[in-house]
Amino acid sequence: MPRLTSRHGTSPFIWCAAIICAIISIVVIFGGIVVFVGYMVIHPRVPIISVDGAHLDLLKYDIVGVMQTQLTIVIRAENDNAKAHALFDKTEFKLIYEGKTIAYLRQDEFEVDKERSVLSNYLVQSYPIPLNPTMMEAIDFAVKQDVITFQLKGGSKARWRVGPLGSVRFECNLSCELRFRPSDHSYISSPCTSAHKN
Incomplete structure (x- = not known):
């Protein structure tokens, strides 16, 4: 009894899809190599944010x-970095007193040139803050000790970019205490x- 066989050629659509996938894979691999080589040549240092100074302009509280x-x-x-500019965006901080957020600090995107730094002055003015008994005790103690402490938390998303090599993002976060003498x-x-501490 004769055996029936069936032969089907590969669809042109499948060939086209395979070729497109292969091209995309080659482009991705080549792009990764270019970015890696660029990174090794430029070897950028991670951008840094820090508190450069501060001042307690006003501190008032009453018996109420x-x-x-x-x-x-x-x-x-x-x-x-000596070979690339850095962009900082989504810069936002919270100013906290005794666990209560009393103000937000925000800034639009800005650029810092190669081997440069930029100072940003934030004038932070809080609305009248109702104090619970614990906070009242804390501020009384702070005034007696002549040291009042606020917490500053937040950060910025930084990235460096060099021509066609693409960009790399970094998280720059702060979490620290700001101490003042009433x-x-x-500012103390x-x-x-x-910056990462060794």
Whole structure:
């Protein structure tokens, strides 16, 4: 009894799809190699943000339990890379007192040139803040000790870009304490940076 066989050629559509996938794979691999080589040649340093200075402009509170404060905070954005500009965007910080967020600091996208730094001055003015008994005790103690502490948390998304090589993103985050002397409103300087510590 004769055996029936069936022969079907590969569809042109499948060939086209396979060729397109192969081309895309080659482009992706080539692009990855280019970016890697560019990274090794440029070897960019991670951008850094840090607190450069601050001042307690105003601190008022009354027996009713309402506090008002105004601070000037100076943030430094550094780009130590000698071969690429750095862009900082989505820059946002929270100013916190005794666990309560009392103000937000925000800034639009900005650029820092090669081996340069940019200082940003934030004038932080809070609305009248109702204080609970714990916060009242804390501020009374702070005034007696002549040291009041705020927390600063947040950061910026930084990226460097060089021509057609693409870009690489970095997270620059801060989480630190800002301490002031209520007697003369001065800032008690202490390290606050997004740089990795060894």
